[in-house]
Amino acid sequence: MNITVIGAGSWGTAISGVAAARADRVCVWSFDEDSTKGINERHVNPLYLSDYTLPGNVSASSSYEEALRGADGIIVVVPSPFLRATIKGAAPYILHDVPVLCLTKGIEEGSGKLMSEVVAEEIGNPGRVAALSGPNHAEEICKGSLSAAVIAAEDHDVAEFFRSLLISPEFRIYVTSDMIGIETCAAVKNVIAIVCGVAAGAGYGDNTLALIMTRGLAEISRIVHARGGDPMTCMGLAGMGDLVATCTSPHSRNRSFGVAFAHGESLEDYQRRTHMVVEGAAAARSTAQLARSLGVDAPITFALESSLYQGVELEEALRTLLDRIPTEEFYGLDL
Ligand SMILES: NC(=O)C1=CN([C@@H]2O[C@H](COP(=O)(O)OP(=O)(O)OC[C@H]3O[C@@H](n4cnc5c(N)ncnc54)[C@H](O)[C@@H]3O)[C@@H](O)[C@H]2O)C=CC1
Ligand SMILES: O=C(CO)COP(=O)(O)O
Numbered sequence: 001m002n003i004t005v006i007g008a009g010s011w012g013t014a015i016s017g018v019a020a021a022r023a024d025r026v027c028v029w030s031f032d033e034d035s036t037k038g039i040n041e042r043h044v045n046p047l048y049l050s051d052y053t054l055p056g057n058v059s060a061s062s063s064y065e066e067a068l069r070g071a072d073g074i075i076v077v078v079p080s081p082f083l084r085a086t087i088k089g090a091a092p093y094i095l096h097d098v099p100v101l102c103l104t105k106g107i108e109e110g111s112g113k114l115m116s117e118v119v120a121e122e123i124g125n126p127g128r129v130a131a132l133s134g135p136n137h138a139e140e141i142c143k144g145s146l147s148a149a150v151i152a153a154e155d156h157d158v159a160e161f162f163r164s165l166l167i168s169p170e171f172r173i174y175v176t177s178d179m180i181g182i183e184t185c186a187a188v189k190n191v192i193a194i195v196c197g198v199a200a201g202a203g204y205g206d207n208t209l210a211l212i213m214t215r216g217l218a219e220i221s222r223i224v225h226a227r228g229g230d231p232m233t234c235m236g237l238a239g240m241g242d243l244v245a246t247c248t249s250p251h252s253r254n255r256s257f258g259v260a261f262a263h264g265e266s267l268e269d270y271q272r273r274t275h276m277v278v279e280g281a282a283a284a285r286s287t288a289q290l291a292r293s294l295g296v297d298a299p300i301t302f303a304l305e306s307s308l309y310q311g312v313e314l315e316e317a318l319r320t321l322l323d324r325i326p327t328e329e330f331y332g333l334d335l
Helices: 010-020 033-042 064-068 080-093 115-123 156-166 179-201 206-227 231-235 237-248 253-262 267-274 279-294 299-309 314-322
Strands: 002-006 025-029 058-061 073-076 100-102 129-133 147-152 171-176
Touching (some): 033 058, 064 080, 073 080, 129 237, 147 237, 179 279, 206 231, 206 237, 206 299, 299 314
Parallel strands (some): 025 058, 147 171
C-alpha cells in the first residue's frame, strides 16, 4: 500500500513514521526543499523533529505529481493558512476515489469552513474525506509515547481504512461520525491555549488556568452546537483531551506563544523565531467571525482577537473578560 502525506512540518513528519509501520511506501510532499533533501538523503527532516530518524520506506518530494503517483490513501497535514492553495495545487493528481484524511486544525478565515470541507471542495467526492484529531504532540508521537486520537468520517469504511493504517498499541484510534464536532474542537482549543499561555506569562496561577480551560470548553461547546455538531464530542479526545494537552504542555506552540505574547513578543517575531505555525492566532480571527455569524457568545475568543488584531492592550482585553458578571454556568446549548 502506498500512502502520500501532504505536509512535512512536525506533525507531517511524525505521522509519516506512524503510517510507515503498515504501508509499503510513504511519500511526503514537502514545501521546503531542505526537508525533501534531508528525508531522501538521511531519513531526517532537518527543519522539524530533526532528532527523529524516519523509517527507510519514507521518501519525500516537492512535486505534487511525484508525491501523489500511485497513492492508495492520502494524509493532509499542512497548516491551515496554506491548506486551500496547497490542495488546489495537488488536486489534479488526486484520483476521485482515493480516501483522504485531514489532520490540519483550523477554521478558514472568511468562509468559516472546517478543514475537511476545504479539502472536499477542492478535490470533490466529499464522502471519502475524513478528519483526525486528539491530544497528539508530534514530539511524543514520534517517540512512540502512549497516545490516542479520534477519526471522524461520514463513511465508516473510510474511517476504518485510516484507523487500520495508523493504529498501534502506542497510538489508540477511536472513531466517530461527528466531523463538525471534532474539527471545531481542534480549531478552537488552540485559541484557548494561547489565552492560557497569556495568563501563565502574566503570572496567574493554576486556578486561573483551570478557569480558562473550563470556560473555554463551554465556549467551544456552544460553537460546536451552533455549527450543527454534537456538544458531547467536546468531552472526548478532540475536545477535553486536546484542550488539556495543548493548554498545559511545554510542547504546545500555542501556549508558548501566549507566554511570549504576555512578555511583549509579537506574533510575527514568535513565528519567525520558531518557524512554526501558531494555529490559534489564525483561529482567533476565524473563530470570532464564525461565532458572530452564528450569534454565539465567545468572550475568550473575542478578547484574544481584540488584542492580537484590534490594537487592544492585553490588560484591557483581560479586564473586559473579568468585568463580565458570572451568571448561569451553562447557557446557549442543550447539555
Ligand atoms: N505539531 C504538532 O504536534 C501537531 C500539529 N497539528 C496540526 O497540524 C498542522 C500542521 O502543523 P505542523 O506539522 O505542526 O507544522 P509546523 O509548524 O511544524 O511546520 C510548518 C509547516 O508549514 C509549511 N509551510 C510554510 N509555508 C508554506 C506554504 N506557503 N505553503 C505550504 N506549506 C508551507 C512548512 O514547510 C512546514 O511543513 C496544523 O494545523 C497543526 O495545528 C495537529 C496535531 C499535532
Ligand atoms: O494540536 C496539537 C496537539 O494535539 C499541537 O498543538 P500546538 O500547535 O499548540 O503545538
